[in-house]
Amino acid sequence: MRVQVGIVGAGPAGLLLARLLGLRGIECAVLELRSRAHCESRVRAGVLEQGTVDTLDDVGVSRRLHAEGQRHEGIELRFGGGRHRIAFESLVPGRAITVYGQQEVVKDLNAAVLAQGTPIHFGVTDVQPHAIDTDHPYLTFDGQRLDCDFIAGCDGSHGICRPSIPDGSLDYFVRDYPFAWLGVLAAVAPSARELIYSQHDNGFALHSMRSSTVSRFYLQVARDADRSQWPDTRIWEELARRLETVPGFTLRAGPIISTDLTPMRSLVAEPMRHGRLFLAGDAAHIVPPTGAKGLNLAVADVRLLADAIADWYAGDPTGVDTYSRRCLRRVWRAQHFSWWLTTLLHTFDTDDSYARRLRTAHLDYVVSSTAAATTLAENYVGLPLPTR
Ligand code: RFL
Numbered sequence: 104m105r106v107q108v109g110i111v112g113a114g115p116a117g118l119l120l121a122r123l124l125g126l127r128g129i130e131c132a133v134l135e136l137r138s139r140a141h142c143e144s145r146v147r148a149g150v151l152e153q154g155t156v157d158t159l160d161d162v163g164v165s166r167r168l169h170a171e172g173q174r175h176e177g178i179e180l181r182f183g184g185g186r187h188r189i190a191f192e193s194l195v196p197g198r199a200i201t202v203y204g205q206q207e208v209v210k211d212l213n214a215a216v217l218a219q220g221t222p223i224h225f226g227v228t229d230v231q232p233h234a235i236d237t238d239h240p241y242l243t244f245d246g247q248r249l250d251c252d253f254i255a256g257c258d259g260s261h262g263i264c265r266p267s268i269p270d271g272s273l274d275y276f277v278r279d280y281p282f283a284w285l286g287v288l289a290a291v292a293p294s295a296r297e298l299i300y301s302q303h304d305n306g307f308a309l310h311s312m313r314s315s316t317v318s319r320f321y322l323q324v325a326r327d328a329d330r331s332q333w334p335d336t337r338i339w340e341e342l343a344r345r346l347e348t349v350p351g352f353t354l355r356a357g358p359i360i361s362t363d364l365t366p367m368r369s370l371v372a373e374p375m376r377h378g379r380l381f382l383a384g385d386a387a388h389i390v391p392p393t394g395a396k397g398l399n400l401a402v403a404d405v406r407l408l409a410d411a412i413a414d415w416y417a418g419d420p421t422g423v424d425t426y427s428r429r430c431l432r433r434v435w436r437a438q439h440f441s442w443w444l445t446t447l448l449h450t451f452d453t454d455d456s457y458a459r460r461l462r463t464a465h466l467d468y469v470v471s472s473t474a475a476a477t478t479l480a481e482n483y484v485g486l487p488l489p490t491r
C-alpha cells in the first residue's frame with residue numbers, strides 16, 4: 104500500500120489533517136488504534152475557538168456545529184462570592200467561542216473524511232513508524248506495510264510516534280500540577296447560560312454544558328483521588344459550595360452519566376519534526392484544560408502542516424522546514440495562558456495567607472481593568488490563526 108501521507112491517530116488532529124489534505128488532492132490514509140464507536144463517544148473538550156470554527160467552516164464540516172453548538176459571547180469568573188462577566192462582545196468584538204463537544208467534531212470529521220474517499224483503518228494495533236530519517240518512510244501495522252512520503256504523528260499524548268523518535272533528538276519541557284480535574288457529565292439542564300470558572304478556598308470548579316439537557320462540570324481534586332472518594336452526593340455538595348454566590352445561586356442537580364479524572368499537566372516536545380515524521384496536537388504538546396486550548400492547538404498545527412505539505416508537493420519546502428518553529432510560537436503562548444489561568448483559579452497546598460491575598464488581588468484586577476480583561480478575552484477566544 105502506498106499513499107502520500109500516512110496519518111497515525113483519528114482524533115481531531117489526524118482527521119482534520121486528512122480532510123485538509125484530501126481537499127488539496129493529496130492522498131492519505133489514517134491508522135487508528137481504537138474503534139470508531141469508541142472515538143466518537145470519548146467525552147473531552149467542549150470549547151472551540153473562533154479560528155477553529157472558521158477552519159471547520161472552510162473545510163465544510165460545520166453544518167451540525169452551527170445547528171447544535173452554542174455560541175457564547177462571554178464567560179463568568181467567580182471568587183469571594185462575587186460574579187463577574189468577561190464580555191467578549193465588547194472586549195473582542197466579533198470573536199466568540201462555540202460550545203460543541205469534541206466527540207461531535209470527531210463524528211462530523213469521520214463522516215467527511217470517509218465521504219471524500221480517504222480510508223480510516225479503525226482498531227489497528229501495533230502501528231510502528233520506520234525509516235523516518237530517510238526520504239522513504241513507512242508504517243507497519245497488523246502485518247501490513249504502508250509506504251508514504253510523510254508520516255503525521257497525530258496519535259495523542261500516549262501515542263507511538265513521539266517515542267519512535269531516537270533518544271536525545273527531542274527536548275522536553277514539563278510541568279505537573281499537584282491536582283487533577285474530576286469531570287462530571289450529568290443529565291440536567293445547565294444552571295447558567297454561560298461557562299462559569301470559580302475560584303474557591305476548597306478548590307476550583309467549572310460549570311459548562313453540552314446541550315439544553317446535559318451539563319458538564321469539573322472539580323479540582325487531589326491528583327491521586329479515586330471515584331470511590333467522590334460519591335454523587337459529595338460531587339453535588341462540593342459543586343454547589345464552590346459555585347455559591349451572594350446573593351444565592353441555584354445549582355441544578357441530576358443523574359450523573361459519567362465521570363473521568365484528568366491529572367493536570369503541561370508538556371512540550373521540541374522540535375515537532377524528526378526527518379519525515381511530523382508531530383501535531385497532543386502528540387507534541389499538552390496543556391491543562393483550564394484555558395480550553397488543547398483541541399484548538401491541534402487544529403492550528405494541522406492547518407500549518409497541511410499548507411506546508413501542499414507547498415512541498417508544489418516544489419516549495421519552506422513551510423515544511425519552518426513548521427515546528429511556527430507551531431511552537433502559538434504553543435508557547437497557549438502554554439503561558441493555560442499556566443496563568445490554572446495558577447489564578449486553583450488552590451495549592453503550599454498557599455499561605457499571603458498567596459491567597461495575592462490571588463484575590465489578581466482576580467480583582469482581571470475583572471475590574473479593561474486592559475486585563477481584554478488579555479483574558481483575546482487569549483480565551485483565541486489569537487488569530489497563523490498563516491503560512
Ligand atoms: P487525541 O484526541 O488524543 O487523538 C489521538 C488519537 O490517536 C489514537 N492513538 C493511536 N492510533 C494508532 N496507534 C497508536 N499507537 C495510537 N495511540 C493513540 C487515539 O486513540 C486517538 O484517537 O489527540 P489530538 O487529535 O491531538 O487532539 C487533542 C485533543 O483531544 C485534546 O487536546 C483536547 O481534548 C484537550 N481538551 C480541551 N481542548 C480544548 O481545546 N478545549 C477544551 O474545552 C478542552 N477540554 C480537554 C478538555 C481534554 C480533557 N481531557 C480528558 C484530557 C477537557 C478534558 C477533561
Ligand code: PHB
Pocket residue numbers: 147148149150298309311312319392393394395
Ligand atoms: C468543557 O466543556 O469540557 C470544558 C470547558 C472549558 C474548559 C475545559 C473543558 O476550560
